[in-house]
Amino acid sequence: MIIIKTTNMKKQIKLAAISLFFIYQANVFSQTMNEKLTFLKPILGKSWTADFKSPNGQTTTKVSRSYELMWNGEVIKFTNSNPQLKYFEEGYFYVEDGTNKVMFFSVCNKGGAQKGEVLPEEGKITIQGQTTIRDKTFDYKDTYEFTADGKMTDRWFQNASGSWRPGHVVEFTKSM
Numbered sequence: 001m002i003i004i005k006t007t008n009m010k011k012q013i014k015l016a017a018i019s020l021f022f023i024y025q026a027n028v029f030s031q032t033m034n035e036k037l038t039f040l041k042p043i044l045g046k047s048w049t050a051d052f053k054s055p056n057g058q059t060t061t062k063v064s065r066s067y068e069l070m071w072n073g074e075v076i077k078f079t080n081s082n083p084q085l086k087y088f089e090e091g092y093f094y095v096e097d098g099t100n101k102v103m104f105f106s107v108c109n110k111g112g113a114q115k116g117e118v119l120p121e122e123g124k125i126t127i128q129g130q131t132t133i134r135d136k137t138f139d140y141k142d143t144y145e146f147t148a149d150g151k152m153t154d155r156w157f158q159n160a161s162g163s164w165r166p167g168h169v170v171e172f173t174k175s176m
Helices: 008-029 034-044
Strands: 047-053 059-070 075-082 087-095 102-108 114-120 124-133 136-146 152-158 164-174
Touching: 034 075, 034 087, 034 102, 034 124, 034 136, 059 152, 075 102, 087 114
Parallel strands: none
Antiparallel strands: 047 059, 047 164, 059 075, 075 087, 087 102, 102 114, 114 124, 124 136, 136 152, 152 164
């Protein structure tokens, strides 16, 4: 019978977890990434967390996102969750056949879907397209802006009521 002290077991588990993390990171970055997707590298392979704020700036809940390179570097998978609101969204960044444009598509458990073109801009990534929520479709624009200290600010705008108005502003920090 082998007896392992609890502290040694915790150290072994921690070392195993760290090793798996580095193996995962090496796998993510060893994939050949589609050249058209390279401007998305600032979001890739990271988990992001933030306080979700209403348009008036009041914090309402916590939100987390992750971006993972998959399918031999041809797709970036996006997950967005807000457990307090029981909200989950999954989407994909990909190069669209025929147009050769970088596109984004997502669906959420609340009955919504988004599709848009993804554009690189100086210091930010912009998604412009349409969103559908419960049989109502409208235009939206989502920007991811990056700071030198490693933060990402997500600003969402939409015209569901006719004129463009701001939606959420979420300031993310890397949690991994």
